[in-house]
Amino acid sequence: MPAVEIRSLARSFGALRALDGIDLDLHAGEVLGLLGPNGAGKSTLVRTLTGRVRPDAGTIRLLGEDADAPGARRALGYVPQEIALYPLLTARENLALFGRFQGLEGAALREAVARGIAFSSLTDRANEPIEPFSGGMKRRLNLAAGILHRPRIVLLDEPTVGVDPQSRERIYAMIGELAAGGAAVLYTTHYMEEAERLCDRVAVIDHGRVIAVGSRDELVRATIGSDQELVVDVAAPFPSALETALTALGARLAGQRLQLATAEPAAATARVLDLCARHGASVTNLRLESPTLQRVFLHLTGRELRE
């Protein structure tokens, strides 16, 4: 049984169809990446799961129960996109407050707060107001505040926005720990690298629809195949004769850059370099790229993720 089961979920705001028939499953111990550009419907989907947005149609089941059944949402831990903490309270006070709102009391609350402090690596600063904390420290605490009650389903809405690399690593580790502990983690992001690195599966969402879902390899195979991408930069714009010859090979040209998907990278590289030499084009940079989610996304949506 999936921890989260979403069927035909739809919601419109006026003329905008924010969710347009979403079907998605999330399993225990899994990190599912929800990948999509701004306005794709990621946050609306997460807010619908938390109960803050009422769907027009469709169903959500949490651990087998209807999401609106009493107590069903207690299995959820939600980490919003904003730093939803009280800046003038200390880290410990913030955690104690949100732990209390999750129904924790007494020893259970104290244990949860101590766990949250350790989890967010803020032991040294636990008793300081969080206002002057760095963005990364606040993000870690923001995450810890959402999981104090050991939720079996964790919803993370872009938890690494504006975070320094060190804190990002710590947040990745925190998410790994959650999944290893058996939690089902839904992770929304528009960072491809994060999705590739963290997620067991990725759901690509655009215009309120899930347009592809699967593991990274599955998505790559189903969309762009295992072709490598040859990228070549030249010193001056391509002469028209060279442009014609490269296009005939299947290359895509933009400015002084050439991109060519190929299953035989060695042969393709030799052909391209030979053509450039013959037409007097000076190569300034050359690299081979393995298939990425970025390319998968481009293939599926026809646009870059950050558009």
Next chain:
Amino acid sequence: MIRALVRASWVALARDRTALALSFVLPIVFYSIFALVFGGDQRARMPRVNVIAVDEDGSPVARRLLAALAAEPSLRLHTAPGSREGEPPAAPFDRVSAEAAVRAGKVPIALIVPEGFGAQRPDFVGAGQETTPLLLLADSANPIAPQVVKGMVQKVSFTVLGDLYLGAGVEALDLWGVDFTPAQRERLAELTEYLATREEGGNATKGSSGPGGGEMLIPVTIRDLTGEEKERPLVTFYASGLGVMFLLFSAAGAGGALIEERESGTLDRLLSTRLTMRQLLTGKLLFLFSMGFVQISLMFLWGQLVYGVDLFGHLPGFLLMAGCTALVTSAFGLVLAALCRTRKQLVAVSNLVILSISALGGSMFPRFLMPEGLQKASLLAFNSWALEGFLDVFWRGQPLTAALPEAAVLLAWSALFFAVALRVARKWERV
């Protein structure tokens, strides 16, 4: 460059419909409300001063004087408490019940015509005779009423008691050695009779003694019932008026924390926990209430220490009114915060609403000076009840029970405001 800046500012304002409306409608609304409250509307009826009249003298002079005062359009004389239809008429006011009514704030002033008033002689020559002045028992919360009544007494004395002055004047001239001829004396007697009968249809007592002299032709003593024991009564008055207005501003500002919760995302997080909107608003209400209670307590404590406001002398009444006022202003602050989408809107709306109801409710300008219709309308402003309660306690020195009706009304308003705030905020709970 500067032109571009100005243009951009106007375009931005034009596109923010709410800001636009508030910017240009606000001054008109403000102007209209204040013009109405401060009596700028000439069409509005000016207030009539309610006066309790007690005739201890019972002389024809006293009756003529009171009848003439009753006919004055600026006064409304009451000789007995109003009774409901079907009930026997209430006993007339006496000095004790009149004083109690003034102390209770039911009327701003009582006029006592003491025994012997009509029997005394006017004193134009400064003979220094004993006088029996009219007594005005006043509530100094209304500083205008005694002056109006005093002026009216002098006015009607000239118009209806002319015979008395004439008689006294002739006697004074006699004393100064003016020798009237018999014919002159006859003419003066005729004139005196005419003046007396003209006003009372022939019932006047020809040649009766008139009131005594002094600086005023009708001597009047004013006794301030409510302010007489206070060192600085006005300070007490304004501690109440401004205290209520300040609490309104304070609650509206602090209620904005609710908007911040929404803007910062903590509301999303809070509502994803077991916390319900009702619990959230109850928590906010209790916080605002406790803060408001401490604020008004500090204000009165400061008033006691520095300005001589008698806080500890009225502690139970203060606790009752401070509690009810803090509660109603907190609930009102929540309504404003729930209705507004942004902090900016909250500031604009709360300024408009709070300044208007403060003016209407009497925080800035005493209600009794407002036109009559507006005085009644001001009862719809919940803060007027808070102010009245404080005045009952601090100004009129009434017992705790006197402020209970105001406290009950404030509690009812609080419940209503909380229900409205909850209903509005529930719309945010699930969009």
